[in-house]
Amino acid sequence: MCGIVGAIRSENNNVVDFLTDGLKRLEYRGYDSSGIAVLMNDKIKRVRRVGRVANMEDAAKEKGVFGQLGIGHTRWATHGGVTEPNAHPHISGGKIAVVHNGIIENFETERARLQALGYTFESQTDTEVISHSVRHEYDQNGGDLFAAVQAACKRFHGAYAIAVIAQDNAQNMVVARMGCPLLVALGENETFIASDVSAVISFTRKISYLEDGDIALLNAHGFVQLVDKSGKQVERVIKNSELSLASLELGAYNHFMQKEIYEQPRAVADTAEVFLDGGFIAENFGNNAKQIFEDIDSIKILACGTSYYAALTGKYWLESIAKIPTDVEIASEYRYRDVIANPKQLIITISQSGETLDTMEALKFAKSLGHQHSLSICNVMESALPRNSELVLYTRAGAEIGVASTKAFTTQLVVLFGLSVTLGRLRHQISDEKLASYTQELRELSGSLQHALNLEPQIATWAQKFAKKSSTLFLGRGIHYPIALEGALKLKEITYIHAEAYPAGELKHGPLALVDENMPIVVIAPKDGLLDKVKANMQEVSARGGELFVFTDLDSEYESSANNIHVIRTPRHAGTLSPIVHTIPVQLLSYHAALARGTDVDKPRNLAKSVTVE
Structure with a gap:
């Protein structure tokens, strides 16, 4: 959500080239406007435009903007509408330019204070209080930009990542982080900053991640000064990023979502390798994991969106395989209720980006209540959640660019399954025979996903019908109910078709009233112990004229018996890992329905990839 870039470049390199490339x-993070501010001929030159970065880029070229120091931003509207005056960067008095991710919660109080001091506001944003506040402190501190940002940040409540430049300081930039991701990247006599490593990886791989409360003064050679939230001088580790440039390119695919759907067999195999090569051992999660796992008596999983549905699936495995009580909560709700804490409960957080603010704040809240043990399941190395957790296991999905998560979800499921089997072994709940069966299922999973991808032509045909509808229902039972939830979410996200998911047994308790010939019903109906129950639920729909689209298994005896029942068979039942296999068809259904409707598959309206505001 929103994106920040900035750079201090060498004399022969125009910073605008980096700013536009980085933005x-x-x-993919989601945005509705963009802008840059560049120090040019001793003045701050700003270019902002509503819409795509290309609009801003064209305007910058037309105006001939160039320089060696600059900052840029893609804005996802929070305070104030989608207008050019609300777009970043924000400038105060021609002296100070600021870009900002996050939300300043006390901006109204700060706005009133600054207005009383004589500052005029030109936007509706919370960010403008940052630019005026820094400028005020800049004047008070004799033009010391680092001291000005330090003083200003003491007044802000909320979450922020900011980058600041000054008109009369061509050599330096100041950045600060609290709750929102921000990194510094070191080139050859050049320094870059960004909210995501993908913005800088084609320029340098030397990356340093800022911690919450960090404020840094930068020049072309890197850090000049860095203080933590207590004001103490500190250093941050510089690492070489292993992110693949190829993962950031479309290649032969039409959309990143399509590419990432097709990358799932490899991503799942790479993630499963941890357990298949090393075994289902606690040490996969950290050196002291065995001791922690033996100390816990229950689990609470905190997550949002797609990761929450992965957690719901994981609950089934953790309770059925490991026999350990497991609760799942939406992270954004968890810290706003009275919670009964249990220090012997393991807190698991799940996030693709590792920077999801609601999940990060939920983890902090859990710790404040006395929870001692935490585990992060995440796709991004060195992100906030892993750094703040006792234990971590990274999924190996690779960079995920499409806003609608696909391979991140299925790899999260692999880790949750691996954790369930690991805990089951430690708790003496799994026989050697059962362990061998789980291992074999995991070995075969990648191949089953590849077979499921082969169903794309049939699913694309179905999608043509869905594209004409305005609403649909997804049904599942047991461990496949969360997959129905995920299918409904995907359809909503990228087609804008209203979709809901229900446990199939709940039909008669209300949703059946919606069913008619105009309501398509997607059913996840694998050959498991609940198939007969699901069949009965489908008969309820069919009898009322509803059109059924059923995903079942190759070895299922279920047959279509009416014109309004359509069946696609996935590979033979994948046993315990069936939910992962059945994820592929619902992803493909949403993708092709979006194509048929002509929506922006990779950048759906109003949504962002990384949700770093509350």
């Missing part, structure tokens, strides 16, 4: 690489 384009951050487009």
